[in-house]
Amino acid sequence: MLIARSSVSDCIALSLQKIVPMHDVTVSRVSARTWPSSIGPPATPYPAFEQDTFERKVVWRIMTLTNTILVTGGAGFIGSNFILRWMTSSATPVVNLDRLTYAGNPENLASLPRRDLYELAHGDIADGEFVAHLLKRHNPRAIVHFAAESHVDRSISSPGEFVRTNIQGTFSLLEQSRLYWQGLSQSERNAFRFLHVSTDEVFGSLEPQEPAFSETTRYAPNSPYAASKAASDHLVRSYFHTYGLPTLITNCSNNYGPFQFPEKLIPLMILNALEGKSLPVYGDGSNIRDWLYVEDHCSAICAVLDRGTPGETYNIGGNSERTNLEVVTAICDIVDAAAPRDSQEPRRNLITFVADRPGHDRRYAINAAKISRELGWSPQETFSRGLRKTVDWYLANNDWIQRVRTGAYREWIRKNYTERETQ
Numbered sequence: 001m002l003i004a005r006s007s008v009s010d011c012i013a014l015s016l017q018k019i020v021p022m023h024d025v026t027v028s029r030v031s032a033r034t035w036p037s038s039i040g041p042p043a044t045p046y047p048a049f050e051q052d053t054f055e056r057k058v059v060w061r062i063m064t065l066t067n068t069i070l071v072t073g074g075a076g077f078i079g080s081n082f083i084l085r086w087m088t089s090s091a092t093p094v095v096n097l098d099r100l101t102y103a104g105n106p107e108n109l110a111s112l113p114r115r116d117l118y119e120l121a122h123g124d125i126a127d128g129e130f131v132a133h134l135l136k137r138h139n140p141r142a143i144v145h146f147a148a149e150s151h152v153d154r155s156i157s158s159p160g161e162f163v164r165t166n167i168q169g170t171f172s173l174l175e176q177s178r179l180y181w182q183g184l185s186q187s188e189r190n191a192f193r194f195l196h197v198s199t200d201e202v203f204g205s206l207e208p209q210e211p212a213f214s215e216t217t218r219y220a221p222n223s224p225y226a227a228s229k230a231a232s233d234h235l236v237r238s239y240f241h242t243y244g245l246p247t248l249i250t251n252c253s254n255n256y257g258p259f260q261f262p263e264k265l266i267p268l269m270i271l272n273a274l275e276g277k278s279l280p281v282y283g284d285g286s287n288i289r290d291w292l293y294v295e296d297h298c299s300a301i302c303a304v305l306d307r308g309t310p311g312e313t314y315n316i317g318g319n320s321e322r323t324n325l326e327v328v329t330a331i332c333d334i335v336d337a338a339a340p341r342d343s344q345e346p347r348r349n350l351i352t353f354v355a356d357r358p359g360h361d362r363r364y365a366i367n368a369a370k371i372s373r374e375l376g377w378s379p380q381e382t383f384s385r386g387l388r389k390t391v392d393w394y395l396a397n398n399d400w401i402q403r404v405r406t407g408a409y410r411e412w413i414r415k416n417y418t419e420r421e422t423q
């Protein structure tokens with residue numbers, strides 16, 4: 001069925017390309033670069049569908065027949081990996097609603113194979129009017145919701161932004177999705193999915209001998225980030241039970257891989273190691289995380305979208321529990337082998353123990369038996385291979401690194417580390 005629909009959409013897209021080249025189309029409330037110049041400038045930066053020209057209505061009506069999905073936060077780390085994977089394996093349109101915060105980088109999607117089927121909608125998930133326009137115009141069959149403030153340390157210094165985007169933003173997105181979904185035909189309503197991408201951090205912290213988190217583990221979030229994601233999970237759940245909106249929730253462990261913003265542990269340590277800077281390990285480095293290569297997370301999300309049961313939640317993990325110190329020493333050894341220092345001094349010597357994160361969760365671990373049993377998903381990448389691939393990616397993408405290290409990035413690093421005491 002999917003193959004048949006893909007080939008139909010392929011044909012439509014190819015014919016459309018002849019009518020109007022869709023390259024680099026960006027919809028924005030603030031930019032007039034909404035439409036390709038060949039079909040005339042828009043009446044306003046973002047006109048209502050009714051106000052569009054006949055030609056533009058035809059283009060969009062045909063596009064909406066083609067299985068569009070709406071992705072939120074698709075310019076971030078996991079969202080961009082997801083869109084790259086999605087558009088490589090299925091030629092169906094993707095609309096990417098992203099506010100382009102410090103963590104959102106449209107360049108992550110520069111290598112998209114089918115730019116004609118991709119559109120960046122620069123906007124906020126909390127902007128109900130804008131989301132309603134997008135839903136009406138694109139008629140998506142699914143929403144995959146990645147957009148969030150995602151960094152625990154930032155949630156400790158500025159929790160308000162996490163409440164705004166992760167809770168209020170998800171609420172607003174749910175509300176617009178519900179209104180849109182209620183206006184669909186019965187068969188479209190049955191097929192529609194709202195997939196909410198969440199985290200294992202909602203379950204709190206495990207002691208070393210405790211069993212891994214399962215889907216029935218009690219929620220016990222400890223950071224403002226985890227609490228805001230827990231609240232958003234509850235809202236999503238309530239929209240299934242109250243309104244019947246076909247929702248799915250995934251709770252995943254720590255991701256790593258290409259395009260991760262270098263404020264998170266693994267990319268930060270790779271870049272610092274490469275540059276011979278100190279490697280700031282919080283506390284004594286014994287906190288444990290479960291690590292999943294980002295492509296495995298994306299394949300799990302595809303499996304849940306395709307075969308998951310509405311109203312259910314699925315835990316996703318990599319079966320790769322490591323202490324932070326194990327992760328950082330592994331990075332040091334890989335970087336030493338790939339780019340030896342002139343002095344030959346091992347990078348492990350750069351490790352510095354710094355003041356711990358307040359409320360630092362001791363251990364996360366995921367029991368992924370449900371998604372494996374019910375949907376046939378399991379991670380394909382080992383941690384050592386995934387980490388080598390990740391180091392290689394950062395070594396090969398110096399331009400990307402330089403561009404994401406803006407003034408705002410440097411200010412964050414100064415704030416989080418320069419003012420942090422060494423232990």
Ligand code: NAD
Binds near residue numbers: 145
């Ligand atoms: P990220 O910080 O790299 O990217 C977040 C994206 O959301 C950015 O592109 C940003 O511009 C966008 N965004 C932020 N606020 C927005 C708003 N109000 N409206 C529209 N767009 C907005 O995050 P990530 O690491 O890619 O995580 C994506 C999702 O996966 C998050 O929901 C996160 O909670 C979840 N998650 C992440 C991990 C992980 O290890 N990174 C693990 C499990 C779950």
Ligand code: TYD
Binds near residue numbers: 152263266268324
């Ligand atoms: P992080 O990548 O921020 O992910 P999360 O807090 O969502 O798990 O951190 C992973 C682990 O690494 C966490 O236990 C905190 C620790 N950490 C450090 O020791 N030093 C650092 O500079 C950072 C950013 C994290």
